[in-house]
Amino acid sequence: MTLSVNVYLSLDGVMQGPGAADEDRSGGFDRGGWLAPQLEDREVSRTIGSWVRRADSFLMGRNTYDLMQPFWEPVTDPGDDVAFALNHLPKYVVTSTGVDSPWHNTRVVSGDPLAAIAALKEHRGDMQVHGSHRLVQALHSAGLVDEYRLLLLPVVVGTGKRLFSEVSAPVGLQLLSVETLPAGALSLRFRRAPYGTADIGRREDY
Numbered sequence: 001m002t003l004s005v006n007v008y009l010s011l012d013g014v015m016q017g018p019g020a021a022d023e024d025r026s027g028g029f030d031r032g033g034w035l036a037p038q039l040e041d042r043e044v045s046r047t048i049g050s051w052v053r054r055a056d057s058f059l060m061g062r063n064t065y066d067l068m069q070p071f072w073e074p075v076t077d078p079g080d081d082v083a084f085a086l087n088h089l090p091k092y093v094v095t096s097t098g099v100d101s102p103w104h105n106t107r108v109v110s111g112d113p114l115a116a117i118a119a120l121k122e123h124r125g126d127m128q129v130h131g132s133h134r135l136v137q138a139l140h141s142a143g144l145v146d147e148y149r150l151l152l153l154p155v156v157v158g159t160g161k162r163l164f165s166e167v168s169a170p171v172g173l174q175l176l177s178v179e180t181l182p183a184g185a186l187s188l189r190f191r192r193a194p195y196g197t198a199d200i201g202r203r204e205d206y
Helices: 036-040 042-052 062-072 081-088 113-120 133-141
Strands: 002-010 057-061 091-094 106-109 126-130 147-153 172-180 186-193
Touching: 002 133, 036 042, 042 081, 042 147, 057 062, 057 113, 057 133, 062 081, 062 091, 091 113, 106 113, 113 133, 126 133
Parallel strands: 002 126, 002 147, 057 091, 057 126, 091 106
Antiparallel strands: 147 186, 172 186
């Protein structure tokens, strides 16, 4: 089974607040909305839809759940792949306080969340994480992420939450596919691979 991380990423690795200025102002972040100009490229929307069509379930942190629910729950167009998937497929929320107004087909992950998620992976085809920065960091550190799907945007944000940082656990990645979209974004798909260092010995003529 696959646990995949699906994120929009700036060229300098920022994943915070891509959709709107007020999406996520935590840490004083005031540079949100950097994805918006790229949404004029229909291939960006197609790529996002192709991710979601793979999903069997979604895994979210509480903040991302609270952000996505009021936006997507009212969208009832059956032709909207993202809305249909989010409104019908199981959604697992990592939270210690429960949810105030449960979205259809929501289950709360309780107890030891990493152990619970590892168990869920045994029964789900493609469990997708979107956004959820803190959760992604925990899953990455625990070695639970099988695949990374990244939409790399041609923009430098300069500050904000990054997918990988100087404290991230080392990981090897195998590139499965790459596609250049018309407006300059790159759609990248990586699978987790062994991490190691090559012993190239000593040379005096470097």
